[in-house]
Structure formats: structure tokens, C-alpha cells
Amino acid sequence: MATLIEAKNLKKYFPSPRGTVHAVDDVSFTIDEGTTMGLVGESGCGKSTLGRCLVHLHESTDGQMFFDGKDATHLEKEALKEFRANNQFIFQDPYSSLNPRRTVKDTVMEPLQLSGKYNRRQLEIECIRLMDLVGIEKRLRLSYPHELDGGRRQRVGIARALALNPRFIVCDEPVSALDVSIQAQVLNLLMDLQDEYGLTYMFVTHDLSVVRHISDTICVMYLGQMVEKTTSKELFANQLHPYTKALLSAILSTDIHHPTKRILLKGEITSPINPPPGCRFAARCNYATEQCKQPLTLEEVKPGHFVSCCRVREINNL
Amino acid sequence: MADNKICDFLSVRDLEVEYSSGGEVIHAVNGVSFDVESGKTLGLVGETGAGKTTIAKSILRILPDHATKAVRGQIFYKGQDLLAMPLDEMRPFRGSQISMIFQDPMTALNPTKVVADQISEGLVLHQGLDKAAARVEANKMLEMVGISSDRADEYPHQFSGGMKQRVVIAIALACNPLLLIADEPTTALDVTIQAQVLDLIADLKAKLNTAMILITHDLGVVADQCDSVAIVYAGQIVESGSKEQIFDHPTHPYTIGLFGSLPDISKDVDRLSPVEGLPPDPTNLPAGCKFHPRCPKATEACAQGEIPNKELAPGHFCRCINI
Amino acid sequence: MAEVKNTTINTEIDIEALMAEEKRERKANRGKKPGSFLYICRRVWHTPTAMVGVGIIVIMYILSYSSPFICKFPFAKVDIMHKYALPGVAGHLLGCDELGRDILSRCLYGARYTMSIGIFSTAFTQVLAIPLGAIAGFFGGIVDTLIMRFLDVFQAFPQILLAIAIACVLGIGFNKIIIALGISGIAGSARMMRAQILSVREQEYVEAATSIGCSTPRIIAKHIVPNAISPLIITMAMGVAGAGLAASSLSFLGFGVQPPNPEWGNMLANARNYVRDYPHMVVIPGIFIMATVLSYNMIGDAVRDALDPRLKD
Numbered sequence: 001m002a003t004l005i006e007a008k009n010l011k012k013y014f015p016s017p018r019g020t021v022h023a024v025d026d027v028s029f030t031i032d033e034g035t036t037m038g039l040v041g042e043s044g045c046g047k048s049t050l051g052r053c054l055v056h057l058h059e060s061t062d063g064q065m066f067f068d069g070k071d072a073t074h075l076e077k078e079a080l081k082e083f084r085a086n087n088q089f090i091f092q093d094p095y096s097s098l099n100p101r102r103t104v105k106d107t108v109m110e111p112l113q114l115s116g117k118y119n120r121r122q123l124e125i126e127c128i129r130l131m132d133l134v135g136i137e138k139r140l141r142l143s144y145p146h147e148l149d150g151g152r153r154q155r156v157g158i159a160r161a162l163a164l165n166p167r168f169i170v171c172d173e174p175v176s177a178l179d180v181s182i183q184a185q186v187l188n189l190l191m192d193l194q195d196e197y198g199l200t201y202m203f204v205t206h207d208l209s210v211v212r213h214i215s216d217t218i219c220v221m222y223l224g225q226m227v228e229k230t231t232s233k234e235l236f237a238n239q240l241h242p243y244t245k246a247l248l249s250a251i252l253s254t255d256i257h258h259p260t261k262r263i264l265l266k267g268e269i270t271s272p273i274n275p276p277p278g279c280r281f282a283a284r285c286n287y288a289t290e291q292c293k294q295p296l297t298l299e300e301v302k303p304g305h306f307v308s309c310c311r312v313r314e315i316n317n318l
Numbered sequence: 319m320a321d322n323k324i325c326d327f328l329s330v331r332d333l334e335v336e337y338s339s340g341g342e343v344i345h346a347v348n349g350v351s352f353d354v355e356s357g358k359t360l361g362l363v364g365e366t367g368a369g370k371t372t373i374a375k376s377i378l379r380i381l382p383d384h385a386t387k388a389v390r391g392q393i394f395y396k397g398q399d400l401l402a403m404p405l406d407e408m409r410p411f412r413g414s415q416i417s418m419i420f421q422d423p424m425t426a427l428n429p430t431k432v433v434a435d436q437i438s439e440g441l442v443l444h445q446g447l448d449k450a451a452a453r454v455e456a457n458k459m460l461e462m463v464g465i466s467s468d469r470a471d472e473y474p475h476q477f478s479g480g481m482k483q484r485v486v487i488a489i490a491l492a493c494n495p496l497l498l499i500a501d502e503p504t505t506a507l508d509v510t511i512q513a514q515v516l517d518l519i520a521d522l523k524a525k526l527n528t529a530m531i532l533i534t535h536d537l538g539v540v541a542d543q544c545d546s547v548a549i550v551y552a553g554q555i556v557e558s559g560s561k562e563q564i565f566d567h568p569t570h571p572y573t574i575g576l577f578g579s580l581p582d583i584s585k586d587v588d589r590l591s592p593v594e595g596l597p598p599d600p601t602n603l604p605a606g607c608k609f610h611p612r613c614p615k616a617t618e619a620c621a622q623g624e625i626p627n628k629e630l631a632p633g634h635f636c637r638c639i640n641i
Numbered sequence: 642m643a644e645v646k647n648t649t650i651n652t653e654i655d656i657e658a659l660m661a662e663e664k665r666e667r668k669a670n671r672g673k674k675p676g677s678f679l680y681i682c683r684r685v686w687h688t689p690t691a692m693v694g695v696g697i698i699v700i701m702y703i704l705s706y707s708s709p710f711i712c713k714f715p716f717a718k719v720d721i722m723h724k725y726a727l728p729g730v731a732g733h734l735l736g737c738d739e740l741g742r743d744i745l746s747r748c749l750y751g752a753r754y755t756m757s758i759g760i761f762s763t764a765f766t767q768v769l770a771i772p773l774g775a776i777a778g779f780f781g782g783i784v785d786t787l788i789m790r791f792l793d794v795f796q797a798f799p800q801i802l803l804a805i806a807i808a809c810v811l812g813i814g815f816n817k818i819i820i821a822l823g824i825s826g827i828a829g830s831a832r833m834m835r836a837q838i839l840s841v842r843e844q845e846y847v848e849a850a851t852s853i854g855c856s857t858p859r860i861i862a863k864h865i866v867p868n869a870i871s872p873l874i875i876t877m878a879m880g881v882a883g884a885g886l887a888a889s890s891l892s893f894l895g896f897g898v899q900p901p902n903p904e905w906g907n908m909l910a911n912a913r914n915y916v917r918d919y920p921h922m923v924v925i926p927g928i929f930i931m932a933t934v935l936s937y938n939m940i941g942d943a944v945r946d947a948l949d950p951r952l953k954d
Contacts (some may be wrong), residue, residue, distance in 0.1 A: 042508035057848055084854045097845035101867045111853035124656055138659070142666055149596055150366075160853065179365040180535055184579035184592030191589070206509060213581035213590070250513035252538025254580060256565045259542070264517065265510050268478050 003069070004033040004200045005054065005168055010063035012046070012053050019273040023049040025224040026063070028298070031217075033167070036194065036201040038215030038232065040208060040247070044269055046224040048092075051170040051204045055087045056080060067168070085115065088161035092173040094153035098145040104131070104156050105141040111163040130159040134189060151182035158189065168200045176207060187214060208251050212236055220244050223272055223280040226298055230305040240307045240316050243281045279309065287311055324394045325353035327529060328377075328497060333391035335372050335381065335553075342601040343387060346372045348553040348608075350391075354497070359523070359530040361540035361561075363576070364550035365597055370533045373550070374499045377531075378412055379405065395497075414444035417490040421502040423482035427474040433485045434460070434470035437492050444493045459488040463518060480511035484518065491522055498523070498530045504539065516542060537580060541565060546633075549573050552598050552608035559634035569636045571613045607638065615640050681874075684947035691943035694936035698756065701933070705752040714743035716750040716903050725919045736921050738912065744922065747903035748929050754892075754904045756933055758819055759885030765823030766830055766884075767877055773827070774834025775869075779842060779861055789835070792828040800825045801887060808896040818897045822884055830876060837869035844868075871948045878944040882937035889930050905930050 012024040023046040031037045041047045052058040054065065056075065065073045067083065075083050091097035098107055109127045112118050118126060128138060134155040145153055154174060161169055171190065175183040191214060193199060205211050211218060211232075218235045220228040220243065228241040239245050246263040253260060265284045278293040279285070285292070291310055298308045301318060312318070324331070335347040347369045354360045362370045375381050377393055379400065393400045395416070400408055417440075420426040428436060437459050438452035447455060457467035463484040474482055483503065490498060503519065504512040520543060523530055532543055540547055541561065548558040549572065557570040568574050575593030595612040598604055604611055610620035619639060627635050671679055685691045709715065713732060720741035728736040735745040777788040795803060807821040841847065842865060850864045891897040892906025900907055905926040912922035 042510060052848075055852060057852055081854050084852060089849070089852045091845045091849060093845055097849050099846040099850075099864050099868065102863075110850070110855070114854050121656065124660060128656070128659070142663065142670070151596070157849070160849065164853065179597075180537075180576060181365060181579045181593040182596075184581075184590035185594070187581070188590055188592065208509070209581045246510055250509040252516075252536065252542045254537045254541050254565060254577065256541045256561060262513050262517065264514060268480050268511060269508075 002033050003030045004067070005031040005202070006066040007054065008064040008066075010050070010053060010065065011061045012049050012058055013061045016273060021272050022046075022224045022275055023272060024053065024060075025275075027221075027224075027226050028063075029219055029226070029229060031168075031200055031202060033200050034194070034198045035216040036203055036214055038211035038218040039202060039204045039221060040206065040211050040218060041221035042206055042247075042269060044223075044272065045221045046272070047204045047221050048172050050221070051089070051172050051202060054202065055089050055168075055170055056083065057089060085164040086167050088164065088166040088169045090154075090157055090161050090169060090171045090174045093177055094150050094157060095145075095177070097157050098153055100145055103142045103144055104136065104148070107145075107156055108159045108163060111160060115164060126163070130163055133162065133193070134159045149182075150178050151185060154178060154186055155189070158186075158193075162193065165197075166199070168202070170202045170204065172204045173206070174203075175210065176205065183210075190214070208248060220247065223269065223275065225280060225308065226306075227281065227308050228306065229298065234302075234305055238302075238305075238316075240301060240305065240312050240318075241281075241309050242285050242287050242315065287315055324397070325355060327356040327396065328354040329392075329394040330373070330377070331392045331394070333373065333376060333389075333393065335369070335376055335389050336387040337385045338387040339385060344600045345603055346553055346600060347376070348603070350550075350553070350555055352548050352555060352558060354529050354531060356496070357523075357527045357529055358545045359532055359543055361544035361547045362531060362533045362550055363535065363537065363540055363547060365535060367597060367600065368550045369553040369600075370550050371501055372553075374418065374501055374531060374533055376401070377499065378416060378418060379408055380412075380418075410444070413440045413495070414493045415495055416497045416499065417493070417495040419483075419486055419490045419498065419500040419503045422506055423479060423486050424506070426486050427482060429474055432471045432473055433477070433488075436485070437489050440489065440492050456488075456492065459492050460485075462491075462522070463488045464514075480507055480515065483507060483511075483515055487515070487519065487522070491526065491528070494526055495528060498528050499533070500530060501533045502535070503532075505534070505536070519543070537565075537576065549576070552603060553600065554608060554637065555635075556609065556638070557636045559631070563631060563634040567630075567634070569630060569634075569641055570609075570638050571615050571640075572609050575612075681944055681947045685940060685943045688943040688946070690939045694939035697932055697936040698940075701749075701752045701756065704749045705756075708746055708749040712743065712746040712749065714746050716742065716746040717901055718742060725915070725922075727919075728921055728925075735925050736919075738908070738922055739915060742903075744908075744925050747908060748905065748926055751898075751903040751905050751908065751926075752929065752933070754815065754898050754902070755885050755889055755906070755930065758815070758822065758888035758897075759881040759883075759933075759937065762819045762822035762826070762884045762888070763877055763880045765819060766826035766880070767873065769823070770827045770830035771834050771866075771870075771873065774831035775838055775861060775866060777831070778835035778838030779857075779865065785835075788831070792831055795825070795828040796832075800829075801890060804887060804891060805894065805896055808891060813896060813899055815898055818888060818891055821896075822887055822891070826880065826884070830873065830880075833876065834869065834873055837872060838865055841865050841869045875941070875945045875948055878941035879938065882934045882941060885937060886930065886934055 008028050010024060010027045014021040014023055027050060029037070039047045039050065049058060053060045060073065064071065067087065072083055105127055108130050109123050112123055112126050131138060136152055136155050136159065140148065174190070175186050178186060187210065194201060203211060203214055215232045218230065218232050219226050220241065222243050228235065228239065228244045235244070239248055246265050249260055249263040267284050270280070270283050277295045279296060282288040282292040289311070294310065296308055296310050298306045301307045301312055331351050333347055333350045337344040337346055350373055352360065362373065364370050372381065376389055377400065381389065389401060391401065395411065400411070434453060434456045437456035438449070441447045441452040441455050442449065457470055460467050460470055465481060465484055474485070477485065500519065504515050507515060516539065534540060544561050546560050547564040548555045549570065551572050557564065557573045564573065568577055572593065578591035579593060581590060593612055598608060598611065604621065606621040606623060607625045610616040613620065617640060625637050625639055627637050629635055685695065720737065722741060723731050723733060723737045724739055724741040726733050726737040726741065728734060730736065733743050735748070737743055773788055777785040804821045804825040807824055808818060811817040811821060847860060847864055850860050888897060889906035892904045893910045895910065897906055898904035908926040909923060916923045
């Protein structure tokens with residue numbers, strides 16, 4: 001399969017009064033066309049920032065990005081417009097991602113209007129088609145967001161993202177604000193759309209059970225860096241990084257007869273402001289030694305399985 | 319549960335709560351009955367708007383005055399009906415015997431007081447300790463929830479989310495309550511922090527022999543923490559029983575739907591089988607079974623009359639006529 | 642995905658019917674969208690106190706402009722024989738002032754000044770304040786600093802003092818007082834607009850607009866300003882009364898509308914020397930000022946309730 005998205009040493013730093021925040025620090029990966037990459041991490045690890053950089057909602061500080069083989073790191077006007085038609089974003093919060101003063105129809109139609117390729121009549125037709133595609137009833141065309149429930153609002157957000165016929169969509173925790181039964185409906189919708197249009201997703205989430213369900217490959221992030229990267233199957237079968245192990249063990253299974261043994265971590269995520277070199281997870285890691293203060297990189301430990309941990313072989317007896 | 323015998327510790331019988339909003343009556347809780355035994359944990363599971371939080375708040379009688387239209391039924395705590403008591407007599411129970419942990423640790427703490435003072439407040443009020451003694455006790459509580467007492471004089475904004483939730487737990491447990499009501503205590507937290515907090519709650523509960531009502535939408539949390547489970551839908555308990563009964567033999571179509579909606583980490587499923595449709599409008603609930611418009615097994619009989627609560631096995635109740 | 646052609650045939654009839662239905666629905670829903678202009682009008686229409694206010698103001702405007710034709714005594718006509726006349730004497734319904742001029746005619750004629758100054762100066766303020774605040778809030782950085790520090794200079798003075806100072810510089814007259822009062826209010830409104838923009842700008846729907854390729858002016862006009870404007874409309878509605886009162890104060894102090902043109906403020910200023918012997922000369926213009934301010938306030942209250950139902954109780 002052809003590579004659609006590629007990031008090389010991507011960095012995003014934010015200035016802050018207390019120093020530079022290293023939100024995304026030297027991250028590289030590729031996503032194949034038609035597949036889903038899951039990006040997992042806890043709040044504050046930079047996963048949303050990375051997603052936003054990929055669709056130019058943030059401009060990356062350093063590094064390179066490629067879309068369909070072409071450099072897309074810095075784009076101006078027309079190129080950016082074309083890029084945006086191909087690369088879309090679905091937001092986390094269905095309550096704040098829709099303009100409260102615009103109707104469902106206004107919101108869904110806006111990208112079509114901006115593209116300037118449709119006349120009024122085609123706009124109407126496209127709008128109905130999109131609403132139908134994501135499963136919103138036609139009669140809700142003139143409703144305002146506050147009249148809709150969370151699941152429907154999220155569907156409106158999805159319709160807006162699909163309007164320009166994109167190839168790549170970043171889904172930033174699209175179901176975390178929804179109730180369980182609605183969550184499943186939206187996940188099914190996203191997977192159906194992928195099957196039908198060959199979409200490529202980057203699925204940003206903190207919920208590992210969701211990510212396992214939807215992803216082909218998974219990247220685990222901690223404090224702006226990638227700590228483990230491999231296929232979904234491999235990750236859930238053999239996680240190698242101590243953080244991934246802890247993260248997986250913290251998932252609460254509904255299987256009451258085989259409770260998982262939880263690995264408890266010390267403390268909480270440390271500050272992303274001017275982090276010291278070396279492993280950023282070391283402060284909470286149960287295996288940390290002096291050695292962990294040395295700078296380290298993502299290393300291919302097994303074929304297709306990348307881990308950033310200097311003691312990975314030791315810990316896993318490889 | 320359907321019988322009239324009440325439990326020694328906490329028994330809720332036929333609880334009904336109505337709110338009024340803009341001229342409409344919202345039927346938030348419609349005839350809920352359950353028991354909690356001393357030292358045990360009951361999980362109340364349901365979706366947003368199912369009435370879980372309202373049930374919890376009616377036990378403490380902290381429903382918002384202006385919007386609450388009617389509260390009916392009985393809540394027996396050690397044989398006394400909390401709802402029938404004058405408020406002045408009921409008030410001493412709050413905080414000392416029954417206390418509550420709220421969902422959002424960010425708003426549950428007073429931002430202008432240091433955490434030690436917030437913990438000792440209840441001790442001074444309910445246990446009649448003097449300030450110095452309460453302070454010593456507060457420091458002990460902080461240590462117990464895993465926060466160094468050096469940080470006792472810090473303000474809530476100096477703590478992270480997980481730490482704040484620990485402080486909230488310390489406040490709730492300071493007076494050794496017999497019943498703890500935890501309203502989505504870990505929903506606002508990250509998974510690794512959630513694991514820490516859940517372990518903490520389980521430890522403390524065992525140590526202090528506190529009973530708990532755990533309100534959550536997360537079946538994983540229930541599997542981890544609870545002894546018995548009640549599934550709430552549209553203000554009614556549709557299925558209840560021990561954890562093993564519910565998880566091994568879910569019977570009500572809604573319970574089955576909830577399990578089908580979960581992408582379970584331990585199983586490989588290609589497609590989720592969610593409950594279709596939306597929860598009903600609480601101002602206009604369907605007649606008969608509240609779930610029948612979404613139910614895959616619904617028949618005409620489901621839309622008629624009250625649905626009785628059937629006992630399937632000892633202690634396992636289900637409100638469905640098609641099983 | 643954009644297979645418009647394929648679907649056209651299937652949906653041809655559909656679309657016509659849909660569009661017609663939509664038109665009907667829009668018509669039926671006119672004025673029901675919270676925050677729209679029509680909605681505000683409907684709310685004012687259904688609030689009795691606000692309608693009393695509207696009634697008083699409309700009647701005063703009509704009487705003001707028709708007073709030269711309907712009043713028995715022209716407002717400037719001096720009648721020494723009846724100076725200080727009490728209400729009801731010799732056909733003067735509300736009495737006469739120290740030169741024997743009819744107070745009713747003067748008050749009615751003067752209504753146009755106070756009432757218009759309130760509206761125009763508030764409009765002047767908002768026309769300048771909204772773009773300034775919006776630009777400062779949206780772009781931030783150096784632009785923000787420049788605009789806000791400049792406005793800080795204005796805010797360093799009490800508003801009425803600032804208005805007097807500006808009136809002194811500009812000179813005296815009806816137009817100039819509007820400008821003076823208008824400028825003195827800019828800083829407050831612009832600051833409010835900026836704060837609103839800052840909070841709306843962080844909303845995800847603004848980011849969503851960027852992601853679908855909206856231009857910056859379109860984002861400001863379609864997504865930010867409509868969601869930020871409500872508090873401004875409320876201050877505007879409430880500000881008209883305040884500005885009317887300020888206009889009277891300036892005239893009272895001698896900076897506003899000049900004699901012989903009758904303005905309630907300068908009528909009060911004249912009459913204050915006679916307040917012990919002929920209190921009606923002070924009380925009557927005072928009642929007119931009060932009635933106007935009250936009317937504007939009642940309308941303002943209804944507008945606020947329409948835009949921000951939370952403040953109602």
C-alpha cells in the first residue's frame with residue numbers, strides 16, 4: 001500500500017512564560033493509504049497538537065511533513081487550500097465544535113460554498129447527500145446545534161469534514177464526549193465510511209479499547225515523544241515499553257473472572273517545559289536507572305516494532 | 319428487592335423525583351428501589367440523563383430546591399426514613415455518616431482555602447475536634463490518600479487533577495462515613511491515574527469498612543469495584559443483581575446492548591453492536607417499558623401497562639416481559 | 642465522492658419540494674431564532690414594561706417634531722407678563738419660565754435633543770468600538786497592545802470629564818456633543834468586545850472554520866462576531882439611557898445644546914436659581930428626563946432578557 005502521510009522529525013514548541021513547552025518533540029511516522037493509525041496517550045502528551053500540526057491547524061516548529069509524496073511542511077494560499085480539501089479534522093467536543101448560531105445545513109454546506117465548485121442547487125443536493133451519509137435526518141436541516149444531542153452533533157462534524165471529499169482525516173477523540181451506546185454508533189459510522197471511500201485516519205485517543213478496535217497501527221506517545229510504535233495486533237500481544245505495559249494494564253476489562261494485574265505508576269505526568277534529555281518517562285518508570293538519563297531514539301527491536309527505551313531488551317528478555 | 323422487607327443498612331423504596339423546567343415536568347427518577355448492605359459496593363450504571371446522579375442526591379437530600387417539583391418514596395438509613403425527617407435532623411448525617419465524591423475534582427474544591435482546612439472543616443463540624451486536633455487528623459488523611467502532608471498548606475490550583483481527586487476523597491472519608499456515594503469519581507482522570515484512584519478507594523473502603531454507591535457509565539469500573547450492580551435506564555432500574563449475575567448472564571436487552579457497545583480489550587470483534595436510537599425525552603416518556611422504542615425484541619405488549627420486576631434467580635431482577 | 646451528476650436525477654423532484662418546504666419552515670420560524678434581530682423585537686413586543694417605554698419614546702418624538710404646529714405658544718416666545726407663571730395659568734399648561742416662555746412647548750421641543758443624543762452617541766461609540774475591540778482581540782500581539790494602551794489613555798479619565806474635555810476641544814453644538822459623548826464611551830465597549838472575542842476565538846468551531854479553508858475576514862464576520870456580539874447589544878441598549886442622561890448633564894454644565902434652543906439640561910441649569918420660589922421650573926424638565934431614561938431602561942431590560950435569559954431572575 002502506498003504511503004499517504006509521512007512525518008519526519010516533526011517538532012512543535014510553544015513559548016510560555018515559564019519556558020518552552022515541548023508539546024511534540026521529534027516525532028516520525030508514516031501512515032499508509034486506507035489504514036488507520038491510532039495515536040494513544042494521556043492528557044498533555046501532545047497527541048492533539050501533533051494531529052493539529054498534520055492538518056496545518058498548527059504550524060510545526062521544525063521537521064518535515066509529506067502528503068502523497070509531496071512536501072507539505074510549508075504551504076501558502078492555493079496550495080494550502082488544496083491541502084485542506086484533502087486533509088480534514090474531526091473535533092473532540094461536539095458541543096464547542098459547531099457554531100451555535102448556524103444551522104446544521106449552514107455548517108455542512110460551508111466547506112462546499114468555500115470551494116466555489118457548486119451552484120446553489122448542487123449545494124442543496126450535496127448537503128442532503130452528506131447528511132444522509134452520516135445518518136442525520138433531513139428534517140433536522142434547519143436545526144441549531146443546541147437542539148441536537150451529542151451523537152448527532154458529532155455526526156454533523158463528521159459531515160463537515162467529509163464535505164470536501166478528503167483522503168486523510170485526523171479524528172481527535174471523536175467519541176470520548178459521548179455515551180457508550182452512542183459511542184459505538186459513531187465508531188461504526190467512521191469504520192463504514194472508511195470502507196466505502198478508502199479514507200485514511202489518524203485516530204487520536206486516550207481510550208485503548210477504542211483504539212484497538214479501529215486501528216491498524218498504533219503509536220504510543222508520552223510527553224511529546226513516541227515511546228512505542230507497531231501494528232495493533234503486535235502491540236496488544238507483546239507490548240515492550242514499560243509505559244505501554246502500565247497503560248494497557250490500567251484498562252478495566254469487563255471480564256470479571258480474569259482480572260488483569262494492574263501495574264501502578266508512581267506520580268503523574270511531568271512538565272513538558274524544557275524537559276531534560278533522556279527518557280521522559282524515567283521519573284515514573286519502575287525500571288529506571290542512571291542509564292535512562294542518556295538521550296535515546298526509537299529503535300527497531302523486532303521487525304516492525306519500534307520502542308524507545310534503553311532497557312527494553314533487558315526488561316523483556318529479548 | 320421487590321419484597322417489603324428493608325435492609326439493615328440502606329434501603330431505597332419506590333423513589334420518584336420530578337423536576338420542573340420551563341413549564342414541563344421532567345420525570346427524572348420513576349420508582350427506584352434498591353438495597354445496600356453495610357460494607358458492600360453497589361454500582362449504578364447508566365447513560366447521561368438516566369437519573370443516576372439524581373438518585374444519589376436524593377439520598378443526601380441535596381437536590382436543587384428551585385427546580386425540584388416532587389420527591390416521593392422512602393429512603394431508610396439504619397431503619398430511619400431520611401426523606402420523612404425534618405431537614406434539621408437529617409443534616410448531621412451528611413458528611414459524618416454519608417458523604418459524597420463528585421465527578422469533577424476541579425469544581426468540588428474551594429479555590430480560596432488551603433486543602434488542610436477543607437479537610438478539617440468536616441472534622442470540626444461533625445466530630446467536635448478543636449482546630450489543632452482536626453489539623454493533625456487532616457494531615458493523616460492526606461498521607462492516607464498518598465499526598466505528603468508537606469503539601470497540606472497548598473491551594474487546590476497547585477495540585478494536578480489526580481491529586482485534587484485524592485483531596486476530594488480525603489475530605490469525603492475524613493469523618494469515617496458509613497456510606498460513600500461516588501459520582502463518576504474517575505471519569506475526569508487519565509487511565510493510569512484512574513487506576514491509582516480506584517486502588518486507593520478500594521483500599522480505604524476495606525480499611526474503614528465503608529459501604530459505597532458507585533455511579534458510573536463505565537462497566538469496566540463496575541467490574542473492578544462492585545459487589546452488586548443496578549442498570550438504570552430512563553429513571554428506572556431495568557436489571558439488578560450481583561456482579562456475577564449481571565456480567566455473566568446479562569438479560570435485559572438494554573444491558574445486553576450496553577455490553578455490545580463496548581469495544582472490549584479482551585475480545586476481537588469487527589463491528590460493535592450498539593443500542594440503536596436515543597434515550598427517551600424525560601418530559602415525555604413512552605408508556606409501558608421505557609426501553610421498548612429502542613429494543614430489538616419489542617412486541618406490542620411492551621407498550622402497555624407497567625412492566626413487572628421479575629426475579630430470575632435469587633437476587634437477580636429484570637424488568638422485561640420477553641425473557 | 643462528489644458524484645453530483647449521478648444523484649441529480651434521483652433527487653430532482655425531491656430537491657424542489659425540499660426547498661419549498663424549507664422556505665415555508667423558514668417563514669414559520671422567522672423571529673424564533675434566539676439572538677436574531679426579529680427575535681429581540683418580538684421579545685420587546687411581548688414585554689409590557691418595554692412596550693410602555695417604546696410608547697413613551699415614540700409619543701415624545703412625534704410631539705417633539707409636531708410641537709411647533711400644535712402648541713399654542715412657540716417655545717421661544719417671550720411673554721414678560723406671565724413670567725414664573727404656575728402650571729395652568731393663562732393657558733400655559735405647565736407654566737412659564739423666568740422670561741415667560743411656555744415650559745410645555747420648550748420641553749416638547751427639547752425632547753428631540755436629549756433623546757437623539759442618547760441614540761446617536763451610543764451608535765457612534767459602537768461603530769468605532771466593535772471593530773477596534775474585534776481587531777485587538779483577534780490579532781493579539783503588538784496590534785492588541787497598541788490599541789489597548791491607546792484606549793487606556795481614555796479610560797484614565799472619568800467619562801463625563803473626558804466628554805467635557807472633548808467638547809471643549811471640538812467646540813459647542815449638537816453634533817459635537819454626540820461625538821464627545823461617543824468617544825468617551827469607546828474604551829469601555831472596545832474592552833468588552835475584545836474580551837468576548839478572546840473567549841470565542843478559543844472555541845473549536847473557529848478552528849473548524851480554519852480547517853475547511855475559511856478566510857480570516859469570513860471567520861471574524863461569520864463565526865466570531867455573531868457569537869461575541871450579544872453582550873455588546875445589551876450594553877448598547879442600556880447605554881442609550883446613560884448617554885441621554887450624560888447629554889443633559891453636559892447641557893446643564895453649559896457644554897451641550899446652547900440657549901435659546903431649549904434642552905432639558907440647560908432648562909434645569911437656568912431654573913436652578915428659582916428652585917425655592919418656582920419649583921415647577923425644575924421639576925417639569927426633571928420629570929421629562931426621568932421618563933426618557935426610564936423608558937430606555939425598560940426597553941434595555943427587555944433586550945437583555947431576550948439575549949441573556951440567565952440574567953432574568
